[in-house]
Amino acid sequence: MARGGQRQNGARRGTQQRRRTRAVDNEGIIPVLARTVREVENAVGRGSVMSSVRSKFQVVALLAREERTRVKTDPDLNESRRGEQLKRLDGIATILATTAARDSTLFTLLDENAEVSESAKVLMREMLEEAGLEAPEEPEPQVDDVVLPATHRQVVPQSVVSRQLANPFLVPDFTNARQVRTQARRLAGWELLGPLFRSFEYAGAGASACMALPDLEADPGAFQAPDGLELMPHQAQLVASAAGGHRTFLLADEPGLGKTAQALLAAQAADAFPLLVVVPNVVKTNWAREAGLWTPARPATVIHGDGRDIDGFADIVVVNYEVLDRHVGWLGEFGFRGMVVDEAHFIKNKQSQRSQHVLHLSEKIRARAGRPLLMALTGTPLINDIEDFQAIWEFLGWINDKVPLGDLMESLEETGLTPQDPGFYPAARQSVVDQGIVRRRKVDVAADIPARRVADLPVELDDEAGRSIREAERELARRLVGRYESAMATRSSGRTGEGIDHDLVRRVAQWEREDGSSEGGENVFGMLRRIGQAKAGLAADYAAQLARSVGKVVFFAKHVDVMDQAAEVFTKRGLRYSSVRGDQTTKHRQEQIDAFVNDPDVSIAVCSLTAAGVGLNLQVASNLVLAELSWTDAEQTQAIDRVHRIGQEEPVTAWRIIATQTIDTRIAEVIDRKAGLAARALDGAGEDVVTSVDVQLEALVTLLTDALEEQAA
Incomplete structure (x- = not known):
């Protein structure tokens, strides 16, 4: 027992x-x-x-x-x-x-x-x-939970809410996701970001600054531009690369080579819609206009302020850096399949709020789309302060703040080299370039582009001065309509049928031009001067960007106060400039010209459109900014000819700054119509028959006609 x-x-x-x-x-x-x-x-x-x-x-x-x-x-x-x-x-x-x-x-x-x-x-x-374990405490909010200054607030436009309600089950798209290698890497113990940056500093003469792009000879017509537009060969190459599956680009072409069109058409080729475009304020209106030209089937919307007027169902959303902080929340959840950052050198300081917002949004987009189209656009040469490109490389997903990522890391592994090997640096540089760096200069593609062209750059005057100008223009239109209606009511003979009497419209416009502001309102001369003053800062800011990107720039303006405002901007930017004005002695004027031509540190010439429009030789530059509109095409052409002269070895681009939603646009249209758009596009040739009187009269005719048509609608 x-x-x-x-x-x-x-x-x-x-x-x-x-x-x-x-x-x-x-x-x-x-x-x-x-x-x-x-x-x-x-x-x-x-x-x-x-x-x-x-x-x-x-x-x-x-x-x-x-x-x-x-x-x-x-x-x-x-x-x-x-x-x-x-x-x-x-x-x-x-x-x-x-x-x-x-x-x-x-x-x-x-x-x-x-x-x-x-x-x-x-x-x-x-x-x-x-499991009976204690969950870790939530960390302090970093980039993913963007902390905004108390002076700003997050907003969600109503049209975006409507889109979200219409697509309640929007899910991430990982159709094109690539498998990520997770095993230990041979280079895991090496510090690689420093050597990657130095690989660009050590680059020898002739080192490639452009990834391999498709050869279009096999199918030159595969990438056609929309009707009425021409796609240049160098543009078609990048679009073909996107169509072939490449998804990250640092597009660093010189200004004037059509980066905006390339980005839009690349998005179309990659089916990367909806597309987010982050830009400086000075060019956001131009992006919307270019989208209407190059991707007309894809509606675009521009975010102003709190975005009350945006189209939440648009395929292209354009936002400027200055208001990005208000919208970063809903933009991160919108479901974008592509993102473009224009003037990408704006995000070089990773500590800045704009950089953090851009990096946050790119991370959100990559988390929702396996291989989104990401494009950074900048004209800044790659050899200048290469470490400034760390934030751009992070935006593109090539690196994080510590190590190379994904395809770049795989490429470095495949070299079989380490930073202690001399051959590592050229191989590493090529690995980065192959990720998507595209850099072409004007001289490289000179056969593709006209020897001289005028490029309009629309800007928006959204401050108090802009609102005042638009109200003065509305008052001028009301005054013209009043004159027209009085004439219609009192005349005893002539045309009495329905519709606008265009002969009478022209006579009323002529009376206004001759009388000026005799009735107490502002005339067209005063209005154009105020517009020039209002856009002076924006024009100077763009000229400063050009100077940083491509070298010497000529800045033309009609009025002294616009030139003074521009000079203040250049001084604040740390840019040296010379000045050519009508009140200078001959000796002082020549000293200023010599400084611009011969001193490499003088990057901008601030010139009077009338005083410097003739007799100067400034072909040391190939870019000029027309901050104010001329009254005639001849005056504008004379200014361009200061740069486009015998001895000029590069194509010349004149950037004409135009204030949208003002009479500025009508003046530009009249000048183009009178001189002939085709002639101006073909190297500035054309009939010199338009006078300042013609332009003033036609601008007033257009203004009155538009007001009468709006009234009748």
């Missing part, structure tokens, strides 16, 4: 030990992970890879990594117990790997730099709590 009791007691002790073992096995995070990974495996096997399944997959991977580290270093575990838990974690890892093999887009969630969504963070806390 004693022996039997001992056997019974031993059996009871064995059963209790097994129960204790099973209880221990069912405690902690491992059983929670095992159950969840089976749920993911079953869902993927059914073809269901919804966002909730992706979150589970990612959270299991993250917690399994942490638990493996804990198990390996836990001093309270004996070797037997440690081995048992590591074996269970290996089983979980095996299921993760086989599941990802069924849907390769899941591999992106295994990368150590993959973004953890808010839903995944919530799930992680729930799983830890279920």
Whole structure:
């Protein structure tokens, strides 16, 4: 009996030990992970890879990594117990790997730099709590939770809310996602960002600054521009690259080579809509206009202020850096499949708010779209302050703040070199260039572009001065309409039918031009001068950008106060300039010209349109800015001819600054119509028959006609 009791007691002790073992096995995070990974495996096997399944997959991977580290270093575990838990974690890892093999887009969630969504963070806390573990405290908000200054507020335009309601189940698109290699890399222990930057400083003569682009000779007509527009060969090459699958570009062509058109057509070729475009304020209206020309089937909308008037259903959303902070929240959730950053050197300071917002948005877009189109546009040469490009490379996803990423890291691995090898630097530089750097100069593609052209750059006057100018223009229109209606009511003979009497319109315009502001209103001369003053800062800012990008620039203006405002901007930017004005002595004038031509540190010539429009030779520059409109095409052509002269070796671009929603646009249209658009496009040739009187009269005729048509509508 004693022996039997001992056997019974031993059996009871064995059963209790097994129960204790099973209880221990069912405690902690491992059983929670095992159950969840089976749920993911079953869902993927059914073809269901919804966002909730992706979150589970990612959270299991993250917690399994942490638990493996804990198990390996836990001093309270004996070797037997440690081995048992590591074996269970290996089983979980095996299921993760086989599941990802069924849907390769899941591999992106295994990368150590993959973004953890808010839903995944919530799930992680729930799983830890279920396992009886304490969830970590939430970190202080960083770039992902953008902290705005108290002076700014986040907004969500109503039309965006309407779009979100119309698409409540918008899910991430990982159609084009690539598998990310996760095993240890040979270069993992090396500091690589510094050598990458230095590889550009060490570049020898003739080193490539442009990735390999498709040869269009095989199919030269494959990429046609919209009707009435011409796609130049160098533009078509970049579009072809996007059509072929390339998705990140640092487009650093010199100004005047059509970067805007290339970006829009690349987005079309890559089907990267909706597309977000972040630009300086001075060019955002121009982007909307260019979108209407190059991608007419894709509606564009421009965000002004709080965005009350934007079209939430547009395919192209244009926003300027200055108001990005108000909209960064909803922009990150909009579902963009592409993003363009114009004048990308604006984000070179990573500590600035604008840079943080841009990097935040690019991360959001990459998290939702496997391989979005990302383009950084800048005319700044690549050899200047190469470390300033770190933020741009991060925006493109080539690097983070510590190491190269993705394809760039793979390319560096394939060189078989390390930074201690002399051959590493040229190979590393080429690896970066191959990621998508495209740099062409005017002289490289001179056969593609006209020897001389005028490019209109619309700007928006959205301050108090702009509002005052528009109100003065409305008052002028009302005065013209009043004169017209009085004439119609009092005349006893002549045309009496319906519609606008265009003969009378012309006579009324002529009376206004001759009388000026005799009735107390502002005449067209005063209005144009005020417009010039209002856009002086914007024009000077663009000239400063050009000077930083391509070298010497000539800045033309009609009025002294506009020249003075521009000079103040250049001084604040740290740019040296010379000045050519009508009140200078001959000696002083020549000294100023010589300084611009001969001194490499003098980057801008601020010139009077009338005083410097003739008799000067300034072909040391190939870009000029026309800050104010001329009254005649001849006056404008004379100014351009100061740069486009014998000895000029580069194509010349005249940037004509035009204030939108003002009479400035009408003046420009009249000058172009009178001189002939075709003649002006073909190297400035054309009939010189238009006079200032013609332009003033035609501008008033157009203004009155538009007002009468609006009144009749």
